Amino acid sequence: MRYVGRVPGPPLNRFVDDIYCLSGVPRHRRVLVPPMPSAHLFINLGDPVRLSVPDPAVPAAVLVDAWFTGLWTERFLLEYPARVRLVGVHFKPWGLSAFTDIPADELRDRYVPADVVWQRALARIRDRLGEIVSPAEALDLVEQELRSRLAEKPSHTLNLVAQVGTRLERSHGAIPVAALSDAAGVSGNHLAAQFKTHVGVTPKRVARIYRFARLILSVDARVPVDWAEFAHTAGYFDQAHASREFKDFTGHTPTDYLALRRRHPAQDRFPPDAGPMPAE
Structure with a gap:
């Protein structure tokens, strides 16, 4: 394809x-x-x-x-x-x-x-x-x-969410939500309400998804994987936390995911293989 x-x-x-x-x-x-x-x-x-x-x-x-x-x-x-x-x-x-x-x-x-x-x-x-x-x-x-x-002038609240969301994107979800709301000059409750309006979930949930994306997109199944190091780099509390998140999001344990990717390697420079995976 x-x-x-x-x-x-x-x-x-x-x-x-x-x-x-x-x-x-x-x-x-x-x-x-x-x-x-x-x-x-x-x-x-x-x-x-x-x-x-x-x-x-x-x-x-x-x-x-x-x-x-x-x-x-x-x-x-x-x-x-x-x-x-x-x-x-x-x-x-x-x-x-x-x-x-x-x-x-x-x-x-x-x-x-x-x-x-x-x-x-x-x-x-x-x-x-x-x-x-x-x-x-x-x-x-x-x-x-x-x-x-595209609206000629996005609303003030959408601009707020885009600004904060861009910081989450660039940090891969690593910035605490309290720090984001403080930097934006709004309360945590106000920021959460605007994210629910413009994203559908809270900034904490968006951060969680960005953090997982960094984890799965950085794993190279062709080489030995140090999951503890990857978990730390991606901002997880520990390897067990990352493993639970991985199973929750993919249905696979990290070990099972590596076995799947080694049977079906992701194609280089082919974004549809980055994150999505074959379903057996």
């Missing part, structure tokens, strides 16, 4: 990590996606994609056309078709709030059709994408759509 991605320029890069195209035959049809610091837009130009969660009581969703997901705080499973043709956007945890009026907590751990968020836009976007062959042109089109929908 081919990946072509782009980090947009200002001011989109305050709210968007990257825009990308996936096309071709996937290396793994079923992919487990742990909680990562992103919300998403998927525009599917191929056959349906299935999305499910670990709870067997929750039926799988068959996703066609396009859909948004907010920040996920639990792992989920994507099952790709035999051939993939998909255009997507990775938003920063607070990013969707700059492009929609839907409260972020209504999108947390959920997938919703794109037309629910961007009314009557789906057919126009998909028709134009369907006429495009070049991935670069597809990325241009989606970037133009995002720029047209």
Whole structure:
């Protein structure tokens, strides 16, 4: 499967990590996606994609056309078709709030059709994408759509969350929330309320996800792994704390994860393999 991605320029890069195209035959049809610091837009130009969660009581969703997901705080499973043709956007945890009026907590751990968020836009976007062959042109089109929908002047509260969230991102979740609220000149309760509005969870939960992302993205399964050192570097209290978090987020112990990655190595410079993993 081919990946072509782009980090947009200002001011989109305050709210968007990257825009990308996936096309071709996937290396793994079923992919487990742990909680990562992103919300998403998927525009599917191929056959349906299935999305499910670990709870067997929750039926799988068959996703066609396009859909948004907010920040996920639990792992989920994507099952790709035999051939993939998909255009997507990775938003920063607070990013969707700059492009929609839907409260972020209504999108947390959920997938919703794109037309629910961007009314009557789906057919126009998909028709134009369907006429495009070049991935670069597809990325241009989606970037133009995002720029047209970005508020000219984000609200004061969204600016607050983006400022604090950027500090969490750069520190990989290592800055205490009390220090963040003090630096921003607001109370901890006010900051938590604004994060719930614009992200869907508290800053403490966002910090937890950034910390886990640093842990899993820094592990190289091709060499011996010192989990105690990785846990310390990622900001965990100790190795046991990191192991519990790892099992909670991925469903695997660190040892089982290494065994999985050694059977199915992540492809270098292929972001869809960074964090997400094959589901056996």
